Amino acid sequence: MIEQHLYAIADITSKNHPKRCVVFLISDDRRITAKDEFDKLAITTERHFRARFDAWVDGQINKKMFHGWDQSEFGGNYTNCFVFKCKENKKQRRLYGFLCHPKVSDNRYQICVLVSHAFKNEHETHETYLKIIEQFSTLPDVLEAIKDFFKEKNDGKSLDKPKH
Amino acid sequence: MVNHWTNRSIEDYRFKIAADFINQLEEKMESDNINQDKLAELIGLTKGRISQILKNPGNITIGNIVKFARAIGLKVSLVAYDDNDPGNNRGPINSEIFKICWENSGKPHDFWAFENVSQTATKPFVLYMNNMYDGTINLITYSLYGTARSAGTVGVVDIGNAIGVSAANESTVNVKNGEIKIPLQLATGSI
Numbered sequence: 001m002i003e004q005h006l007y008a009i010a011d012i013t014s015k016n017h018p019k020r021c022v023v024f025l026i027s028d029d030r031r032i033t034a035k036d037e038f039d040k041l042a043i044t045t046e047r048h049f050r051a052r053f054d055a056w057v058d059g060q061i062n063k064k065m066f067h068g069w070d071q072s073e074f075g076g077n078y079t080n081c082f083v084f085k086c087k088e089n090k091k092q093r094r095l096y097g098f099l100c101h102p103k104v105s106d107n108r109y110q111i112c113v114l115v116s117h118a119f120k121n122e123h124e125t126h127e128t129y130l131k132i133i134e135q136f137s138t139l140p141d142v143l144e145a146i147k148d149f150f151k152e153k154n155d156g157k158s159l160d161k162p163k164h
Numbered sequence: 165m166v167n168h169w170t171n172r173s174i175e176d177y178r179f180k181i182a183a184d185f186i187n188q189l190e191e192k193m194e195s196d197n198i199n200q201d202k203l204a205e206l207i208g209l210t211k212g213r214i215s216q217i218l219k220n221p222g223n224i225t226i227g228n229i230v231k232f233a234r235a236i237g238l239k240v241s242l243v244a245y246d247d248n249d250p251g252n253n254r255g256p257i258n259s260e261i262f263k264i265c266w267e268n269s270g271k272p273h274d275f276w277a278f279e280n281v282s283q284t285a286t287k288p289f290v291l292y293m294n295n296m297y298d299g300t301i302n303l304i305t306y307s308l309y310g311t312a313r314s315a316g317t318v319g320v321v322d323i324g325n326a327i328g329v330s331a332a333n334e335s336t337v338n339v340k341n342g343e344i345k346i347p348l349q350l351a352t353g354s355i
Contacts, residue, residue, distance in 0.1 A: 014168065014253065044220045047176060050169045051183040058258050062187065087219075 005029040007141050009113070009149035012038075012050075013057050020057040021111045023149070025097075025142060031132055034095050037117035045093065048086045056084070056112065068099065069130070078130040080137055082112050092120040096129050098137035102150040113137070113146065168255040177256065179222035184259040185229060185240070186221045192236050206235040 005027050013022045024035035038049065052065045065085060069078045084095040097114035101107050115136050118129055136142050170177040193203065200218070204211040217224050217232075224232075226242075233240040243262055247254070270277065 017254075044179075044222070047169075047179045047222065048183065051180055054180070054255055055187075055258065058261070060258060060260065064190075065187075 005141070007139075007145040009145050010035060011149075012114075013053050015150070017057055019059065019109065021109075022053040022057060023111055023113055023146075025113050025115050025136065025145070032115055032136070033117045034097065034114040038095065038114075041093075042088070045086055045088045048088075049084060049093075049095065052084050052086065069125075074127060074130065078127075078134055081130045081133045083125070084112075084114070094118045094120050094125075094129075096133050098133050100137065100146065102146050103152060105152055111146070111150070113142075168253055170255045171252050175222055177252075181256055181259065182221035182224050182229075184256075185224075186218055188260060188263065189232055189236065189238070190218070192238055196236060198236055203232070203235060207231050 007025060007027045007029075010024045010026050011021060012024060013020075015021045015023075024038070025032055026035050038046065041049070055062060056066050066083060067085075068080075068082045070076070071079060080098045080100065082097050082099050084097075086093045094117065095114050096116045096118065097112050099110055099112055101110055103109040113136075115133050116129060118126075120126070170180045193199070198206075200211055200214050204214045207214070217228065229240055243259075245257070247257060266272070272278070
């Protein structure tokens with residue numbers, strides 16, 4: 001029997017930014033670790049990550065802080081995947097996620113859905129992480145959670161749901 | 165709306181602006197092939213202390229900011245600005261944006277440069293629009309110089325001289341010496 005999980009979205013940067021937003025995927029699925037690990041970070045590391053989220057939302061390009069993978073890497077299988085990077089002492093922390101465009105009324109609006117956290121020691125990204133991210137990025141229940149979070153009124157404005 | 169994280173404390177705000185500065189510093193160090201050893205030598209601090217500051221920029225002092233910048237041939241300014249966000253819901257503007265705007269404005273060194281701007285007012289100019297956070301247009305700044313930005317792009321630096329701006333209708337804004345059209349969906353508020 002296939003295990004059923006619940007999925008929801010939590011924003012970390014403002015979803016009212018006109019171009020981009022960073023969110024966490026949250027779930028009872030143990031493979032989804034980004035938010036749990038982020039919430040446990042030391043304050044300096046947490047601030048570094050938040051500054052990186054801001055930089056990406058603002059449209060800055062800086063491969064040392066965050067990047068995706070293009071067609072030339074891993075056979076072009078992970079072009080939707082994305083990672084935020086931060087060095088903490090000698091450990092390399094990574095927050096892996098995927099990019100998507102959740103608004104029907106504005107197909108340029110882009111979000112990064114953070115899924116999992118990892119420590120990374122080798123220079124190259126372990127493909128296993130990306131495979132998992134890619135799986136979640138196409139999961140119907142995940143897509144439904146994203147759609148629900150970025151639900152829009154008929155006039156194209158997003159609905160801000162009260163936080164619980 | 166998510167309250168921007170730099171509203172949590174002065175330390176958070178300080179960290180953000182210091183981290184932006186360190187990013188600029190590291191970019192320059194990389195382009196000039198200056199490593200931390202060399203920087204330590206130039207500044208006269210130990211490599212350990214340099215590394216500590218770069219890892220946790222929140223505690224950097226203005227004195228060290230100047231030392232770091234000057235050591236690699238940069239200058240630094242403190243810029244206060246009003247981006248029509250008194251509640252800081254959007255966080256501070258990335259310092260790299262100010263740098264790009266300054267460079268795109270011809271790197272003016274003094275206020276005389278703006279006098280020259282007014283004399284060339286017939287040049288095409290660019291309208292910077294504020295983010296549409298509340299669905300309305302609540303700030304328009306403009307510049308006689310600069311790189312064209314798409315409508316909705318964050319407008320942060322108003323270096324132009326006063327030029328009248330008026331709204332003719334929902335889709336057009338007439339500006340003296342030029343006309344700039346704004347996409348209708350963005351022009352829903354009063355100007």
